[in-house]
């Protein structure tokens with residue numbers, strides 16, 4: 001085996017292993033469970049998965065996508081995400097070589113994959129990915145100036161300035177990315193009358209659906225808390241006392257439910273600010289800088305609108321997850337950003 005082929009095989013295997021871990025993140029992060037322990041186990045018979053049954057891609061094929069013991073069928077999504085991650089790792093390697101820059105993009109795309117699949121399923125983006133990813137983006141930018149088109153030149157004097165500049169561009173990127181989408185939703189919301197955005201009444205099923213994926217006992221507790229605090233009656237009618245509350249922190253909740261104040265407030269107010277999207281765009285900016293994150297902001301609606309129209313026709317539900325389209329826009333910007341910007345600029349300057 002040649003050295004080049006050895007590296008490519010290694011990259012694909014590494015990607016599949018990371019993909020296997022991303023599967024765990026996608027299942028556990030939205031349920032606020034640890035991604036470290038317990039180890040992988042069958043969700044049906046609870047038997048731990050032995051290491052030889054946990055080899056990415058291969059084990060799924062060998063076992064035909066079923067549990068070795070109880071034969072429960074596992075979603076093909078597990079296999080697909082391992083494959084997708086492996087292909088993505090290989091693709092970045094082919095474009096950017098075996099470099100620190102590639103490693104940075106591997107981290108970024110791993111976050112993108114988790115954000116995409118969690119958002120599609122739960123309409124949330126875990127903070128571990130968006131906020132965590134943003135800070136990782138800052139740190140990597142400090143060490144890898146190539147992320148922002150700067151060249152580090154070994155140990156020459158004045159080298160630290162390049163690294164500081166890279167960090168600065170990363171901070172600016174997070175600000176531009178998060179700020180652009182925050183401003184847009186603020187403006188958008190101001191056109192919708194407040195009353196049209198509020199839930200006046202929620203059955204227990206609707207309440208449970210809206211707070212998915214919180215644990216049932218927590219949802220039950222929150223319902224009781226809402227009733228006891230006079231925000232809601234037993235039938236699920238939201239009462240005036242709730243509307244008088246000006247901000248989430250002012251809600252009177254038992255201490256164990258304090259962390260859900262914001263979620264309840266958002267849900268009942270049907271606040272479409274989508275803090276998750278703002279934070280995800282902060283992460284995009286931290287990795288890609290202000291130009292490409294602004295381009296992402298402008299590209300994402302095209303993907304989102306197309307999909308949204310199809311979904312609306314299909315399900316009559318227009319509230320779609322936006323994160324996956326931000327991810328799509330970010331990847332388009334990363335690979336074709338220069339061409340797209342050149343095209344736009346020349347279109348405006350050359351007649």
Ligand SMILES: [Zn+2]
Nearest residue numbers: 042045067070
């Ligand atoms: Zn099983």
